[in-house]
Amino acid sequence: MTVTTVPKVTGVSTPLTGTATQMTVAGAANDGVTDDSSAFAATLATIGATSANLQISAPMLLNANTTIPANVQLTFIGGGLIKPGTNKTITINGAITAGAWKIFDTSNSGALINGNLRNDRVYAEWFGAVADGATDSTTAISSALALAHAASDISVQLLAGTYIVTSTLVATGLSFTRPNLMGVSKKQTILSFSGIAASSVCVKIRGGSGQSTGDSISDLTLVGNSTSILLEFNGSCGATARRVIFGTSAVGTRWHNETAGSFTEFCTLEGCETTNGCVLPYEFKVTSGNNSFHGSGPGGGAENTVVSAATATAVLQADGTGCFIYNAPCHLQVFCTAANVTIFQNNNSVAPVPISFSGVLSIETSAARTITLGGAAQVLFAGPVKLLGASNLAGDNVTAGTLMRVETISGHADGTISYTGGKRGTKYALTVPSASMAGINISGSMNNVARMVSVSVFATNYLSQQLIVTSPVDGSSSGTGASICGQQANFNAPGGTLGYQAIIAYTGSANGSFNITVPTVAKTATASFTGGETQATLTLSWQSPTGTYNWQFSNGDVRAVSCTQGSTGPHTWTGGLSGAATTSITCQTWPVSSGTFTAYTMETQISNGAQASGHMQF
Numbered sequence: 001m002t003v004t005t006v007p008k009v010t011g012v013s014t015p016l017t018g019t020a021t022q023m024t025v026a027g028a029a030n031d032g033v034t035d036d037s038s039a040f041a042a043t044l045a046t047i048g049a050t051s052a053n054l055q056i057s058a059p060m061l062l063n064a065n066t067t068i069p070a071n072v073q074l075t076f077i078g079g080g081l082i083k084p085g086t087n088k089t090i091t092i093n094g095a096i097t098a099g100a101w102k103i104f105d106t107s108n109s110g111a112l113i114n115g116n117l118r119n120d121r122v123y124a125e126w127f128g129a130v131a132d133g134a135t136d137s138t139t140a141i142s143s144a145l146a147l148a149h150a151a152s153d154i155s156v157q158l159l160a161g162t163y164i165v166t167s168t169l170v171a172t173g174l175s176f177t178r179p180n181l182m183g184v185s186k187k188q189t190i191l192s193f194s195g196i197a198a199s200s201v202c203v204k205i206r207g208g209s210g211q212s213t214g215d216s217i218s219d220l221t222l223v224g225n226s227t228s229i230l231l232e233f234n235g236s237c238g239a240t241a242r243r244v245i246f247g248t249s250a251v252g253t254r255w256h257n258e259t260a261g262s263f264t265e266f267c268t269l270e271g272c273e274t275t276n277g278c279v280l281p282y283e284f285k286v287t288s289g290n291n292s293f294h295g296s297g298p299g300g301g302a303e304n305t306v307v308s309a310a311t312a313t314a315v316l317q318a319d320g321t322g323c324f325i326y327n328a329p330c331h332l333q334v335f336c337t338a339a340n341v342t343i344f345q346n347n348n349s350v351a352p353v354p355i356s357f358s359g360v361l362s363i364e365t366s367a368a369r370t371i372t373l374g375g376a377a378q379v380l381f382a383g384p385v386k387l388l389g390a391s392n393l394a395g396d397n398v399t400a401g402t403l404m405r406v407e408t409i410s411g412h413a414d415g416t417i418s419y420t421g422g423k424r425g426t427k428y429a430l431t432v433p434s435a436s437m438a439g440i441n442i443s444g445s446m447n448n449v450a451r452m453v454s455v456s457v458f459a460t461n462y463l464s465q466q467l468i469v470t471s472p473v474d475g476s477s478s479g480t481g482a483s484i485c486g487q488q489a490n491f492n493a494p495g496g497t498l499g500y501q502a503i504i505a506y507t508g509s510a511n512g513s514f515n516i517t518v519p520t521v522a523k524t525a526t527a528s529f530t531g532g533e534t535q536a537t538l539t540l541s542w543q544s545p546t547g548t549y550n551w552q553f554s555n556g557d558v559r560a561v562s563c564t565q566g567s568t569g570p571h572t573w574t575g576g577l578s579g580a581a582t583t584s585i586t587c588q589t590w591p592v593s594s595g596t597f598t599a600y601t602m603e604t605q606i607s608n609g610a611q612a613s614g615h616m617q618f
Contacts, residue, residue: 020051020073025060032059032083032105037066047072053097056080059105067091070118076103084111091115100125100159106143113143114150121157122148131161133192138165145171145181155180158220160188166195171205171215183220186243186273193224194248201232201254205239209262209290212238223247223277229254230278233296235262235289240300242270248277255282255296257289265294268329270301276309276337282316284323284355291324291352299329299359312338314345314375322350330357330381336365342375344403356380363387374403382406 023046027039040062043054051071057078063085068074074082076098084090087110095118096103103126104113113127122144123129129140141163144156149171158181169191171181181203183189193202202224205215213236222230222244229251233239235258246252252274255264274281284293298304298316306315315334318325334343343363346355360383363371373385381403404422453468 020053021047022053022055023047024055024057028058028060030058030060032061032081034061035063035085036060037062037064037085040066044068044072056082056103059083061085062090063088065089065091068094068115070094070116073097076101081105082113084108084113086110088112089114092117095119096126098123098126100157102126102128104128104143106139113147115147117147117151117154119151119154121155122151123157123159124163125159129158129163131159131163131189133162133164135164136166137163138167138169141165141169141181145169148180153214155182158183158189158191160184162190162192164195165191165193165202168196168201169203171203171217180214180216180218181220182216182218185219186221186245189220191220191222193222193228193230196224196228198225198227199229199250200227201229201234202249203230204232204234205236205267206232206234208237208239209235209264210237212266215239216242217244218242219244221245221247222249224249226250226279229283232256233264233267234258235264236267237263237265239267240270241268241272242301244269244272246272246274246278246281248275250279251283252278252281253283253298254285255293256285256287257291257293258285258287260288262289263292263294264289264296265292267296268300269298269304272298272304274304274306276307276312279309279312280314280317281306281308281312284316284318284325286319286321286323291322293323293325293328295327295329297325297328297330297357299331299357301331303331303333303360303362305333305335307335308338308341310337312341314342316343317345318348318355320347320349322348322352323355324352325355325357328355328357330359330361330383332359333362333364336363336369336371338369340370340372342372344373344379344381345375346377346379348377354378354380356382358382361385379403380406 023043025036025040025043027042028036029039030036040060041064044066047054049071053073053075054068055075055077057076057080059079059081061083065088068091070093073095074092074097076096080098081103082090083105086108088108089112092113092115100123105111106113106127124137124141124144127140127143129135129137129144131137141156141158148154148156160183169181191202193200196202202222203217205213205217207213208215215236216239217231218241224230225248228249230246230249230253231241231244232254234256241253253269253272255267257263282298284296308315315332316330334341343361344355344357346353348355354377356379358381361373361381363386365371373379374381382405385403385405406422455468
């Protein structure tokens with residue numbers, strides 16, 4: 001028996017310090033077939049409470065439940081390996097010294113390695129994982145996660161290369177411990193789930209509702225198939241993904257309250273990248289759990305980036321069953337490649353409907369796109385929204401939907417909020433349906449809001465600009481509508497021979513909304529007709545959308561004709577005509593290549609003094 005000082009093995013373990021007795025297992029067969037549990041137990045009894053370094057240099061079958069105490073360090077050299085028997089558990093409470101090679105064989109049914117391991121990390125290779133792009137490493141990585149979970153607050157270390165995984169990896173925080181899965185770097189370590197079953201979750205961080213678990217996944221790439229959900233925070237709290245690339249998938253990251261009573265809070269992404277292989281980068285979903293997603297979102301640290309898929313319709317989506325997303329961090333840069341993309345799609349159909357985020361949002365595109373910041377139900381965003389590559393995002397290509405940027409937010413004891421400095425920009429494309437334009441309704445985000453709105457309405461040969469100030473009709477919390485305090489107008493040749501009229505009315509309505517009635521225009525064309533007293537044929541070039549319109553000819557006769565946009569007649573209708581059989585008319589045409597007016601509004605909500613119910617809870 002020799003006494004030696006055990007050196008620290010950097011990056012592998014936290015070994016015993018000071019002096020330790022170096023030993024081997026006397027009397028062991030070391031063939032991996034013969035049961036060596038008796039010899040192993042006798043060696044541990046000899047060691048007793050003495051600090052010892054026990055060398056494992058060959059395969060050892062332990063067909064009995066065995067506990068290695070904290071004073072014993074296991075050092076694996078050569079072909080050293082421990083194989084638990086069927087339904088047998090090896091509990092390791094000391095440290096392990098070993099590199100990234102196989103030291104455990106858990107192929108027997110029910111075999112388990114656990115314990116309060118005194119290491120700073122566990123290698124998946126200890127259980128037989130191979131990052132060669134071919135070997136199925138599912139069981140090995142799962143076993144490593146189980147050991148890390150049992151040990152608490154240590155990591156599962158993956159090497160550079162590609163690991164093949166065929167079923168869900170579950171990091172469970174049910175006992176509030178911290179299993180962490182980390183690679184070498186986000187581009188060097190790849191977990192490939194391309195063969196996983198349809199619509200499966202690839203990595204699930206589960207459990208711990210109500211207490212921060214500290215679970216994390218970091219420095220690797222996740223790749224699935226077209227139906228995969230790559231990462232799911234499932235009823236968990238305080239978990240994080242850092243420096244992760246999300247590749248091919250249906251959903252990149254999902255926050256999911258799946259089981260009764262569960263909620264997912266303070267689960268964030270930091271410095272992650274979602275590629276255009278992912279159709280929906282971020283999703284919030286409730287199945288049977290609570291509606292709370294407090295503090296969960298793509299933020300909390302370094303900026304996250306998203307390249308939208310060509311088929312993408314949204315970047316972040318709340319599903320339709322009541323996702324209460326509030327105080328959620330969002331540090332996000334989005335590069336849009338799809339033709340029409342909504343940044344925040346709020347599909348909530350049950351209260352609480354609004355969702356709220358704070359952070360910095362940058363949007364960039366290399367071509368003309370239609371980008372909607374907030375879609376469907378209400379979205380609150382506190383922080384700057386930066387539009388990069390402005391030449392491709394100006395004018396018609398940017399809309400704001402119901403997104404509001406809020407400068408200050410005040411929470412109140414009754415669970416409501418009031419805010420100041422909310423800003424919202426909206427683009428409306430208004431098609432002419434008949435003889436008059438559709439109206440614009442700018443809905444109130446809450447009652448009793450003082451607001452200032454600039455409105456620009458234009459089409460070919462037409463421009464109208466307004467600055468409107470509104471204030472609540474009364475001081476009650478319910479609100480009875482809005483009155484127009486003042487407006488300024490700057491018209492560019494409305495009316496006249498073009499037939500356009502100015503914006504003619506602003507009317508306040510309930511809950512702080514107000515309506516803008518936009519221009520009407522005479523439906524005119526250049527045409528001629530031929531026919532007799534009982535029937536005529538009108539031949540014309542028509543630039544306006546489909547509809548039925550009245551036409552007055554030079555002889556004073558009025559008739560209705562149904563036309564198709566851009567069509568050339570003849571269009572025929574019956575009815576007597578007075579005057580000559582052939583009569584010509586000349587009128588102004590609708591603006592060339594224009595079937596719509598376009599209206600832009602930019603709104604500043606100056607104040608909200610009331611604490612009306614049903615608002616965002618902070």
